[in-house]
Amino acid sequence: MARPSASTLDPLDLYGVRSALTDEERMVQDSVARLVDEKVLPTIQKCFEEHRFPKELIPELAALGLLGSSLKGYECAGLNAVCYGLICQELERGDSAIRSFVSVQSSLCMYPIHAFGSEEQKRRYLPPMARGQLIGCFGLTEPHGGSDPANMKTRAQQRGRDWILNGSKMWITNGAIADLAVVWAMTDEGIRGFLVDKGTPGFDATVIEHKFSLRASVTSALFLDNVVVPEQNVLPGAVGLKGPLACLTQARYGISWGVIGAAQACLAQLLEYTRTRSLFGRPLAQNQSIQIRLAEMARGITGAQLLALQLARLKDAGTLQPAHVSLAKWNNCRMALEVARDCRDMLGGAGISAEYVPIRHMLNLESVITYEGTETIHQLTIGRELTGLNAF
Numbered sequence: 001m002a003r004p005s006a007s008t009l010d011p012l013d014l015y016g017v018r019s020a021l022t023d024e025e026r027m028v029q030d031s032v033a034r035l036v037d038e039k040v041l042p043t044i045q046k047c048f049e050e051h052r053f054p055k056e057l058i059p060e061l062a063a064l065g066l067l068g069s070s071l072k073g074y075e076c077a078g079l080n081a082v083c084y085g086l087i088c089q090e091l092e093r094g095d096s097a098i099r100s101f102v103s104v105q106s107s108l109c110m111y112p113i114h115a116f117g118s119e120e121q122k123r124r125y126l127p128p129m130a131r132g133q134l135i136g137c138f139g140l141t142e143p144h145g146g147s148d149p150a151n152m153k154t155r156a157q158q159r160g161r162d163w164i165l166n167g168s169k170m171w172i173t174n175g176a177i178a179d180l181a182v183v184w185a186m187t188d189e190g191i192r193g194f195l196v197d198k199g200t201p202g203f204d205a206t207v208i209e210h211k212f213s214l215r216a217s218v219t220s221a222l223f224l225d226n227v228v229v230p231e232q233n234v235l236p237g238a239v240g241l242k243g244p245l246a247c248l249t250q251a252r253y254g255i256s257w258g259v260i261g262a263a264q265a266c267l268a269q270l271l272e273y274t275r276t277r278s279l280f281g282r283p284l285a286q287n288q289s290i291q292i293r294l295a296e297m298a299r300g301i302t303g304a305q306l307l308a309l310q311l312a313r314l315k316d317a318g319t320l321q322p323a324h325v326s327l328a329k330w331n332n333c334r335m336a337l338e339v340a341r342d343c344r345d346m347l348g349g350a351g352i353s354a355e356y357v358p359i360r361h362m363l364n365l366e367s368v369i370t371y372e373g374t375e376t377i378h379q380l381t382i383g384r385e386l387t388g389l390n391a392f
């Protein structure tokens, strides 16, 4: 017989991580959650089906201060690392595409300008980017192999006070809707970052169609054919692979939190489904094997939450290392993907229907576990940290 649970625990937050948050952090989480409930969830499945990024959300994201939210000055909100994590978590509860948009704008475009840009570049680009009036994209990956960006073929050669860029970039989020591309190119001194404005002659961005994943996000290829970039558009503070990798650390941090939201969305729907669906004369949720699978999900989500919270503490303390982020990105993406896949399975045939969220999250997470460093790249980063031996 079913025994009603006396538990007051939140199934999506078993260890009460929310109670460890400050009032400000809770307020940020609640305001983003409201935006997701009211503006993202009602339309996102249709956007996914139509292969369309909901550009109309950009002013709403900007109005809440979600673009460049952890940067200080230049009209940015200057929030702490926990807040940035919670923003990503709530947005990805809606869809990875929305979190991707905010990750790219904040961590991959505004961050390098803030960290490595001249004062003039910061003043020119950051305020309109925070307002959502200027959209950025980040071009690091190339068609011949994204895992090894040190081997990039895109070249920048100095000619007087200008630089001439030639090459191509692949799988670039926001590419075709961006007003600005942060393009990383090899120079005689090493890799450098270039701010390429939309409309610069020789620069083109084309949409990659027919994706099965992140269908509500714009993914593009970038082409650079003798593109002239003035010296004033070169990031002065970044020379070498360290520059783009530092941006990836910021974005991977956000992903480590974000994917928790996707897993929570799947589990929430599954708990309801297994409670109300009756098979063999009892609720599906009253079978041991189903409960074990649900418990596994709660274990995964709880572990990921605690990991993310400690990651935030390290980030705010200024002691965050790339290996910390690699462990969290690997663990949390793997956890979320497995939760989404298992939820899809427990929904039976309904699991392939657009009426339920797990299949959309599952398909999105196939990208999330690949981009910002594949699972293997993060495992090898931890391996290198543990052994001191480079296996790349």
Ligand code: TGC
Pocket: 099, 100, 101, 103, 104, 138, 140, 141, 146, 147, 148, 149, 150, 173, 240, 241, 242, 243, 245, 246, 247, 248, 249, 251, 322, 371, 372, 373, 374, 377, 381, 392
């Ligand atoms: P390696 O010798 O390890 O490093 C070169 C220099 O960089 C430093 N470094 C880092 N700095 C900051 N953050 C990190 N995460 C860093 N990792 C390394 C390192 O200390 C060194 O500094 P120095 O002073 O000695 O020069 O370089 P490697 O060539 O061996 O490569 C290492 C490896 C494989 C880990 C790196 O290439 C890598 O991470 N590959 C994966 C590439 C990747 O993640 N691409 C992502 C593209 S962007 C994207 O996917 C956006 S999706 C956005 C969305 O829609 O949300």
Ligand code: FAD
Pocket: 104, 138, 139, 140, 141, 142, 143, 144, 145, 146, 147, 148, 170, 171, 172, 173, 174, 214, 219, 367, 370, 371, 372, 373, 374, 375, 376, 377, 391, 392
């Ligand atoms: P490859 O590097 O060719 O890897 C292929 C396989 O080989 C992988 O399984 C990998 O794990 C494995 N592998 C690689 N090296 C080793 C090794 N040493 N040992 C064992 N196995 C190995 N990039 C950007 O620059 N900007 C963006 O905005 C951006 N957005 C993206 C959006 C989407 C939807 C996607 C799918 C990708 C995006 N990317 C972006 C690119 C992404 O970062 C790359 O896809 C990723 O880094 C992997 O590169 P690759 O696809 O070329 O695969």
